Amino acid sequence: xxxxxxxxxxxxxxxxxPSPLFSIGFAACCLALATxxxxxxxxxxxxxxxxxxxxxxxxxxxxxxxRVGIVTALVGGALGVSVQFNDAPADSARFVLLIIYLxxxxxxxxxxxxxxxxxxxxxxxxxxxxxxxxYRKLVVDELQHRLKNKLSTIHAVLHQVLHDQPKVWASxxxxxxxxSATDDLIARVDGSGCDIKDLLLLELGPYxxxxxxxxGNPLFLPAKLAVSLALIFHELATNAGxxxxxxxxxxxxxxxxxxxxxxxxxxxxxxxxxxxxxxxQAGFGTKLLKSALRPFDGKxxxxxxxxxxxxxxxxxxxxx
Numbered sequence: 001x002x003x004x005x006x007x008x009x010x011x012x013x014x015x016x017x018p019s020p021l022f023s024i025g026f027a028a029c030c031l032a033l034a035t036x037x038x039x040x041x042x043x044x045x046x047x048x049x050x051x052x053x054x055x056x057x058x059x060x061x062x063x064x065x066x067r068v069g070i071v072t073a074l075v076g077g078a079l080g081v082s083v084q085f086n087d088a089p090a091d092s093a094r095f096v097l098l099i100i101y102l103x104x105x106x107x108x109x110x111x112x113x114x115x116x117x118x119x120x121x122x123x124x125x126x127x128x129x130x131x132x133x134x135y136r137k138l139v140v141d142e143l144q145h146r147l148k149n150k151l152s153t154i155h156a157v158l159h160q161v162l163h164d165q166p167k168v169w170a171s172x173x174x175x176x177x178x179x180s181a182t183d184d185l186i187a188r189v190d191g192s193g194c195d196i197k198d199l200l201l202l203e204l205g206p207y208x209x210x211x212x213x214x215x216g217n218p219l220f221l222p223a224k225l226a227v228s229l230a231l232i233f234h235e236l237a238t239n240a241g242x243x244x245x246x247x248x249x250x251x252x253x254x255x256x257x258x259x260x261x262x263x264x265x266x267x268x269x270x271x272x273x274x275x276x277x278x279x280x281q282a283g284f285g286t287k288l289l290k291s292a293l294r295p296f297d298g299k300x301x302x303x304x305x306x307x308x309x310x311x312x313x314x315x316x317x318x319x320x
Contacts, residue, residue, distance in 0.1 A: 023064030027072045030056035035079060042085035049080040049094055050101035057105045058112070066113040073105035151180050193222045196229070196266075200255055203233040207246045207253075216257035219264070222318050228292045229266075229313075232300070235288055236268055236311060245270035245308050262317050270308030 018026075034056040041048045053076030061069025077098050155176050162169040196219045204212050221229065237246075245251030251273040257266045289300045289311070298315025 018064060023060075023068045024071075026063050027056070027060035027068050027075075030060050031072060031075055031079065034076065035083065038080075038083075039085055046085065050077065050097055053077070053080060053101070054104065054108070058108055061109045061112045062116075065116075066109050069105075069109040069112065073102060073109065076105075077102055148180070151176065155180075193220055194226050195219065196221055196226075196257060199226060199230055200233060203230070203237045204253070204255075207237065207241060211246060211251065212253040212255065214255050216255075217259075219257065219259060225296055225315065225318060228296070232289055232292050232313065236309075239309070240270055240273070243274070245273040248273045251308070259317065264313075264315055264317050266313040268309070268311040268313070270310070273308040275306060 017023075031053070034052040038048060038052040041052065053073075056076055057069055057073045060072035080101065081094060081098060155173075158172055158176070159169060162172065196216065197214055199221065200214055240246040240251075240253060245253050252271050254269045254271075255266065256269075257264065259265075286302070289302065293300055293313060293315040296315040296318060298313065300314075301312045303310040
């Protein structure tokens with residue numbers, strides 16, 4: 001019984017064709033019910049000949065396919081003409097109704113088959129996308145594993161080279177560990193999310209906590225937005241370490257964020273850094289800053305002031 005129920009479910013959903021015997025049996029049941037309904041209607045309206053067979057054709061075609069639907073339509077038409085529930089003879093009007101019935105049945109069967117073909121194509125596309133997603137996740141996991149191994153190797157080599165310089169090693173060790181933690185966070189948020197303050201602390205941690213301040217209420221970022229902001233923060237922090245506030249002994253950074261409705265605004269303000277004399281051509285980092293928030297209806301504006309870089313990020317917070 002359970003096997004028959006499962007076969008019925010798969011046939012009705014269109015995931016697989018039921019057996020011919022099962023399809024014919026189902027169509028026969030539909031025709032029997034339609035005939036019983038026609039008999040009940042004949043008690044009130046004796047001129048109802050084909051209307052009850054429309055649902056039978058629909059369900060038979062939806063379950064067993066267009067061949068079963070065609071056979072059901074023909075048998076229903078024959079029953080409408082031959083089976084009598086009153087003394088009225090089969091006149092020309094009944095044959096006109098038969099032609100209309102068969103025409104409507106043909107359109108119905110074609111529509112059902114067309115829908116089934118589209119649904120089958122959609123299922124194939126969905127299966128292919130699922131397979132590609134599984135493969136992508138496998139490749140990303142392998143890449144993350146290799147990057148982690150390389151970072152561990154670099155960490156070990158530097159530790160071996162700088163074992164007699166503990167102060168230098170302590171400074172480098174903290175930075176490498178912070179970079180590794182950020183990579184792990186980006187890997188984790190691919191499936192969940194994180195708080196914006198945790199994201200900033202991981203990116204800015206290597207540059208000494210007294211050099212920056214974070215102002216804003218706790219804010220949970222959905223996974224995709226967290227990844228995009230992690231890339232932006234990493235780029236800005238790296239730039240601050242090379243050319244901005246963190247490259248100067250007195251340089252400071254203040255990061256603030258606020259939310260209005262579903263719009264997030266983040267301000268990145270550097271002060272007391274080296275003066276910016278010239279601005280080179282836009283590189284990969286600048287292009288990343290400009291484009292990373294576009295999927296969230298956002299934008300990034302950068303201003304090179306005498307006091308340091310001022311960057312404003314605005315975007316929509318998607319639903320988690």
